[in-house]
Amino acid sequence: MKTKGFSKTHRKRKEPIDLDINSLLDILVILLVFLLKSYNPSDLFVDIPSEMKVPISQSTDLGRKFVTVKVLNEENIWIEDAKIDSTNMDGFLVKLKEERAKIKSSEDQKYLNLVMDGELPYNTIKKLMDVASEIGFEHFKLIVKAKEV
Amino acid sequence: MQVTRGKRKAGKLQLNLIPILDAVFIFIFFLLSTAQFVEIRETQIDIPKVSVIEVDKNEKDPLALTLTVAEDKIEIVTGLEQKIYKEIVAKNNIFDMGDLHRSLVELKLKHPEETTAIIIPQEGVKYKNIVSILDHIKVLAPKEKSIAYVDSKGEKKETRKLFYNISFGEKI
Numbered sequence: 001m002k003t004k005g006f007s008k009t010h011r012k013r014k015e016p017i018d019l020d021i022n023s024l025l026d027i028l029v030i031l032l033v034f035l036l037k038s039y040n041p042s043d044l045f046v047d048i049p050s051e052m053k054v055p056i057s058q059s060t061d062l063g064r065k066f067v068t069v070k071v072l073n074e075e076n077i078w079i080e081d082a083k084i085d086s087t088n089m090d091g092f093l094v095k096l097k098e099e100r101a102k103i104k105s106s107e108d109q110k111y112l113n114l115v116m117d118g119e120l121p122y123n124t125i126k127k128l129m130d131v132a133s134e135i136g137f138e139h140f141k142l143i144v145k146a147k148e149v
Numbered sequence: 150m151q152v153t154r155g156k157r158k159a160g161k162l163q164l165n166l167i168p169i170l171d172a173v174f175i176f177i178f179f180l181l182s183t184a185q186f187v188e189i190r191e192t193q194i195d196i197p198k199v200s201v202i203e204v205d206k207n208e209k210d211p212l213a214l215t216l217t218v219a220e221d222k223i224e225i226v227t228g229l230e231q232k233i234y235k236e237i238v239a240k241n242n243i244f245d246m247g248d249l250h251r252s253l254v255e256l257k258l259k260h261p262e263e264t265t266a267i268i269i270p271q272e273g274v275k276y277k278n279i280v281s282i283l284d285h286i287k288v289l290a291p292k293e294k295s296i297a298y299v300d301s302k303g304e305k306k307e308t309r310k311l312f313y314n315i316s317f318g319e320k321i
Contacts, residue, residue: 021166028173035180038188046189055277058284063191113191118277122270125279129317133196140195144280146188 046070046115046143047081055118057144066141067099068113069132074124089131097135112137192283195316212260214312218270218282225252244278250285254293257311261298266312269319287313 044063048054052072070078077084079095086092103109112132116125129140210228217224223244225235235252237244257263266286270279288310289295295307 021170025166025170028170028177031177032173032180035177035184038184038186039180040183040185040188042185042189044189044191045185048187053277055280057190057192057280058290059190059192059287061191061193063189116276118275118280120276121272122274122276122279123272125276126272126317129196138196139193141191141193142280142283144190144192146190 044068044113044143046113048115049076049078052115053118054115054143054145056147058147059144060146063113063141063143064111066108066111066113067096067103067137068115068143069096069128070115071120071124071128072117073120093131093135096132100135100137109136110138111141112139113141113143115143192280192287193315194283195314212256212263214256214263214266215318216266216268216282216286218268218274218279220271220273223249223282225249225256227256244281246281246285249282250290253286253311254289254296257296258298261296261306261308262300264310264312265314265316267316267318270317283315286311286315 040062042062043065046063046068049070049072052070068080075086077086077092079092080099082095084092084095100109114125114128132140212227213229213231215226215231217226221239221242223237224233225237226232227234234256235248237249237252268279268282268286293309295309297305297307300306
């Protein structure tokens with residue numbers, strides 16, 4: 001009796017289960033196309049504050065990872081995601097120098113990524129660039145949003 | 150004929166999709182980690198460097214392109230004498246960027262090897278306006294034809310770039 005029962009179970013296991021994976025494959029293909037479209041080889045990742053309206057540009061140049069400063073207005077400034085007390089200029093300079101020192105390549109140390117609100121007046125940008133150039137930054141990469149095609 | 154048909158029916162062809170699915174899953178995870186849902190681009194600006202350059206007396210009329218940007222007008226200034234080439238006045242706080250671009254293309258056709266421009270914005274000019282001006286100075290629009298020219302060495306060249314070496318300057 002036992003042997004009979006065992007052989008029945010054994011036979012049941014051997015039957016192949018036919019899974020219909022066509023719909024799963026369809027989803028995967030759609031997902032692949034969508035992800036391939038949004039693939040970005042750039043190593044620059046920026047968290048843009050929700051209240052910041054970064055200007056849209058026709059530029060096609062991909063950004064690179066350098067020291068990044070975000071400016072919403074004169075009161076809200078971030079260096080590499082750390083909010084800075086904008087009233088303390090010395091603290092701002094120290095932090096900027098620290099972040100610059102972390103960059104190994106001396107050539108890359110000359111570049112500064114600037115993520116700024118579109119409404120920011122030029123005098124604020126100028127102040128920031130003057131301070132940064134005193135430390136040794138020579139080239140400023142203005143981070144913008146790509147124009148949707 | 151009948152035998153062959155029977156054989157085909159009996160031996161149901163089954164593709165082993167498991168390795169392909171494994172690869173697709175790995176590919177999806179890789180793409181998910183690199184995907185950027187807000188497309189970010191950059192445009193470069195340099196700080197002006199002061200240097201002493203010997204002026205080549207044989208060089209006829211250098212361009213020395215400067216754009217003075219105020220909240221209500223843009224002046225395109227050229228030459229060592231800093232003559233106003235074109236003035237674009239904002240209507241209802243909006244500049245005709247097409248007009249600016251056409252003027253710059255005209256200048257590029259006259260000075261095809263020139264690549265530098267200086268922008269002098271006034272204090273209150275908004276950052277988004279500066280970015281918009283940069284877009285129109287740096288390159289030709291996708292629909293425009295490339296600029297063909299013969300360089301100083303006599304070689305035929307084509308370019309889609311206008312004045313892409315840009316630095317901010319100050320009015321002295």
